[in-house]
Amino acid sequence: MFFSLPHSLILLTSAILFQPPTVTAYKPLSDSFLRAIPSPDDTIDPVNGSLLAPLLIPRVPGTPGQKTVQHHLVNYFQTELPRWSIEWQNSTSPTPISGGAEIPFANLIVRREPPWVQPGQSNLLTLVAHYDSKYQPEGFIGATDSAAPCAMLMHVAKVVDAHVTRMYDEMAALGEGGSVAMDMGIQIIFLDGEEAFIKWTDEDSLYGSRALASEWSQTPNPPSSPSKFYHHRTPLSQISLFLLLDLLGASSPQVPSYFPTTHWAYTHLSTIETRLRSLQLLESTPTAPFLPDANGTMGHGHRVSDDHLPFMGGGVEVLHVIPSPFPGVWHKMVDDGAHLDMPTVRDWCRIVGAFVLEWLDMMEVWDEPGEEVEVESGMAERKRWVA
Numbered sequence: 263m264f265f266s267l268p269h270s271l272i273l274l275t276s277a278i279l280f281q282p283p284t285v286t287a288y289k290p291l292s293d294s295f296l297r298a299i300p301s302p303d304d305t306i307d308p309v310n311g312s313l314l315a316p317l318l319i320p321r322v323p324g325t326p327g328q329k330t331v332q333h334h335l336v337n338y339f340q341t342e343l344p345r346w347s348i349e350w351q352n353s354t355s356p357t358p359i360s361g362g363a364e365i366p367f368a369n370l371i372v373r374r375e376p377p378w379v380q381p382g383q384s385n386l387l388t389l390v391a392h393y394d395s396k397y398q399p400e401g402f403i404g405a406t407d408s409a410a411p412c413a414m415l416m417h418v419a420k421v422v423d424a425h426v427t428r429m430y431d432e433m434a435a436l437g438e439g440g441s442v443a444m445d446m447g448i449q450i451i452f453l454d455g456e457e458a459f460i461k462w463t464d465e466d467s468l469y470g471s472r473a474l475a476s477e478w479s480q481t482p483n484p485p486s487s488p489s490k491f492y493h494h495r496t497p498l499s500q501i502s503l504f505l506l507l508d509l510l511g512a513s514s515p516q517v518p519s520y521f522p523t524t525h526w527a528y529t530h531l532s533t534i535e536t537r538l539r540s541l542q543l544l545e546s547t548p549t550a551p552f553l554p555d556a557n558g559t560m561g562h563g564h565r566v567s568d569d570h571l572p573f574m575g576g577g578v579e580v581l582h583v584i585p586s587p588f589p590g591v592w593h594k595m596v597d598d599g600a601h602l603d604m605p606t607v608r609d610w611c612r613i614v615g616a617f618v619l620e621w622l623d624m625m626e627v628w629d630e631p632g633e634e635v636e637v638e639s640g641m642a643e644r645k646r647w648v649a
């Protein structure tokens with residue numbers, strides 16, 4: 263699925279020769295940086311973890327559980343990450359069970375941008391998961407679908423915030439900024455209304471993502487001033503990559519590469535997993551890597567209908583992190599906290615956290631411990647490999 267031939271060619275070529283336009287300074291995290299990425303530890307415990315436990319309730323749109331979870335998400339960013347902007351995108355729609363009544367859907371968008379950018383100037387790595395749960399079976403929790411991915415993103419926001427703050431402060435002090443590579447930000451979208459109420463159709467599914475993609479595609483950013491800055495026409499076109507997490511938290515997931523135009527990004531994510539495993543920084547012991555397609559299949563995973571579709575229709579580049587096959591607990595009552603594989607949940611936090619830090623070029627503000635010694639031992643290691 264190519265949106266336009268020249269753009270696709272650039273992206274495909276970049277996997278081999280150079281980095282894509284939005285990440286011209288892409289530099290892998292050092293081993294010491296990978297080691298320093300914190301574990302979510304108990305915050306992601308399903309019973310009393312401060313991030314995950316409050317999400318493990320039924321949270322069907324239009325019910326009190328929806329409001330409870332919205333409050334939890336907002337409260338976290340207000341109290342723990344006050345530099346992030348918070349925005350709601352609201353819509354209503356009747357559903358097959360609402361008897362004609364309009365049901366509210368509310369997408370939460372939290373964002374951390376360089377302080378110097380004007381509207382439309384930043385390009386935004388966009389991390390996405392849906393926070394609603396399925397109407398049936400009654401009492402369904404949806405731990406992998408997608409409470410755990412939401413909690414992972416809350417954790418990742420905290421991990422990157424300190425580094426992002428330092429980078430923005432240093433760049434602002436130097437008067438830098440104003441290029442595509444420098445104007446990188448991050449946004450996290452917690453989507454509502456992903457699930458069908460009765461049966462998955464174009465109308466009964468993706469209520470939140472359809473409303474958001476539509477609104478963002480039709481809302482022009484204000485004209486930039488001065489005009490020398492790179493300017494994105496709409497909020498939709500500010501998305502540098504739409505990284506969608508779904509159905510994560512069961513053991514031994516197999517996430518294929520779904521799209522040729524983002525296979526290069528998949529490869530970065532897979533490489534991070536491989537490096538973390540070889541450094542023994544992951545806890546899980548799956549029979550195969552979570553992301554097995556880095557060297558082989560390029561973008562041939564059997565595609566899955568999900569929240570990326572309305573955005574992809576608007577030309578957004580998507581990295582879909584969803585296992586194939588789906589977890590065995592999928593859409594069953596047993597998709598609850600007790601059936602999460604916690605080493606796998608924590609490992610996803612590390613993998614995604616590292617990917618985000620790398621994408622945002624955080625080696626620029628990483629103080630390598632004992633830098634000269636590291637370089638020497640690195641050379642020695644290379645000689646051993648050559649020999």
Ligand SMILES: [Zn+2]
Nearest residue numbers: 396407457593
């Ligand atoms: Zn689902």
